[in-house]
Amino acid sequence: xxRIVGHLDLDYFYAQVEEVEAPSLKDTPVLxxxxxxxxxxxxxxxxxxxxxxxxxxxxxxxxxxAKRRLDGVPASFIRMDLGKYKAYSDxxxxxxxxxxxxxxxxxxxxxxxxxxxxxxxDYANATALALGLKQKILSEEKLSCSIGxxxxxxxxxxxxxxxxxxxxxVVRSGDTRSFLSSLSIDxxxxxxxxxxKLLEENGITTMPDLASTPTERLEDLxxxxxxxxxxxxxxxxxxxxxxxxxxxxxLSRMITxxxxxxxxxxxxxxxxxxxxxxxxxxxxxxxxxxxVSAIGIAKDLSLHTKSKTxxxxxNDYPVLEKEVRELFAALLPEVGDLRRxxxxxxGLQDMVDQHSLTEFTS
Ligand code: DCP
Ligand code: CA
Ligand code: CA
Numbered sequence: 001x002x003r004i005v006g007h008l009d010l011d012y013f014y015a016q017v018e019e020v021e022a023p024s025l026k027d028t029p030v031l032x033x034x035x036x037x038x039x040x041x042x043x044x045x046x047x048x049x050x051x052x053x054x055x056x057x058x059x060x061x062x063x064x065x066a067k068r069r070l071d072g073v074p075a076s077f078i079r080m081d082l083g084k085y086k087a088y089s090d091x092x093x094x095x096x097x098x099x100x101x102x103x104x105x106x107x108x109x110x111x112x113x114x115x116x117x118x119x120x121x122d123y124a125n126a127t128a129l130a131l132g133l134k135q136k137i138l139s140e141e142k143l144s145c146s147i148g149x150x151x152x153x154x155x156x157x158x159x160x161x162x163x164x165x166x167x168x169x170v171v172r173s174g175d176t177r178s179f180l181s182s183l184s185i186d187x188x189x190x191x192x193x194x195x196x197k198l199l200e201e202n203g204i205t206t207m208p209d210l211a212s213t214p215t216e217r218l219e220d221l222x223x224x225x226x227x228x229x230x231x232x233x234x235x236x237x238x239x240x241x242x243x244x245x246x247x248x249x250x251l252s253r254m255i256t257x258x259x260x261x262x263x264x265x266x267x268x269x270x271x272x273x274x275x276x277x278x279x280x281x282x283x284x285x286x287x288x289x290x291x292v293s294a295i296g297i298a299k300d301l302s303l304h305t306k307s308k309t310x311x312x313x314x315n316d317y318p319v320l321e322k323e324v325r326e327l328f329a330a331l332l333p334e335v336g337d338l339r340r341x342x343x344x345x346x347g348l349q350d351m352v353d354q355h356s357l358t359e360f361t362s
Contacts, residue, residue, distance in 0.1 A: 176236025
């Protein structure tokens with residue numbers, strides 16, 4: 001089965017969150033700023049919406065310069081609020097995890113995921129999964145994102161950046177070389193201005209130039225490791241596995257409650273179909289879980305969790321439901337009304353390991 005990897009990146013992330021919280025901002029430039037506090041204008045732009053980018057606004061630009069570029073244009077300069085963006089990020093990652101299983105988060109607004117098994121190595125299935133994911137993040141968090149699908153991480157990352165915002169770019173394994181051939185070398189993740197300049201000074205200016213440069217020649221310029229990476233990446237090749245952040249696989253699912261509530265029974269009732277669904281996924285993959293978490297999102301959109309580690313891993317549904325009920329009974333009095341609720345099973349392990357464990361201990 002050929003590997004299929006995805007990369008998701010949220011569009012103009014911090015600025016988009018500000019738009020979600022104040023939709024009236026949407027039609028005008030929105031700039032999220034880090035004010036250093038010395039003067040009213042000292043500091044830099046963290047990011048901006050696409051409307052602002054039409055005026056040449058860029059991340060890292062001094063606020064004073066941005067103000068000059070937007071002279072006479074109604075625009076919002078908003079103070080960066082990392083806690084708020086992190087809360088959105090956590091919830092998006094929960095949604096993503098629920099859909100794809102293992103994911104490797106590489107930034108506040110982006111992650112890789114391996115969907116080879118889930119799609120049976122079929123790109124049509126992968127496309128459908130990506131569209132469903134975009135829809136889900138949009139309906140639950142009102143956020144748009146761009147997704148790239150490809151045979152490996154390097155290609156998936158370039159693909160997610162290919163069409164932005166609200167993009168989906170699928171590059172089948174046979175098409176990687178033609179996809180890459182028209183792109184500039186600095187589209188390869190990890191190629192910064194310094195590397196690009198050194199390549200250019202050596203007459204390597206296009207992706208096909210790089211792809212056809214022998215690794216040995218690149219080695220003289222960059223050393224073995226980077227040389228091999230550049231050669232492979234420009235040829236659309238990459239073996240790096242998608243590594244789950246904590247090294248533990250997890251299964252999770254979030255739902256929006258029918259009504260905001262702090263009643264355990266109501267929360268668990270609404271959650272039952274989702275519980276059965278994650279349990280089915282657990283069983284279909286021959287896995288046991290050791291940790292279980294109740295996840296709650298309050299009315300102010302803050303994220304809360306309570307977790308429990310079982311003495312012995314299990315795949316027993318009644319145990320799952322009972323533990324989830326108890327965890328919510330502990331969580332709800334602390335948090336109050338929930339808007340959304342979810343469950344996560346982690347510390348997953350193969351049934352095979354489990355059998356050998358019981359053989360060993362009995
Ligand atoms: N960021 C920052 N300073 C930078 C670059 C980024 O503070 N120089 C922050 C703000 C961004 C977030 O990181 O919202 C994610 O960075 P991205 O590079 O993914 O950029 P955006 O999400 O803002 O825009 P895009 O739509 O291009 O992904
Ligand atoms: Ca982004
Ligand atoms: Ca990003």
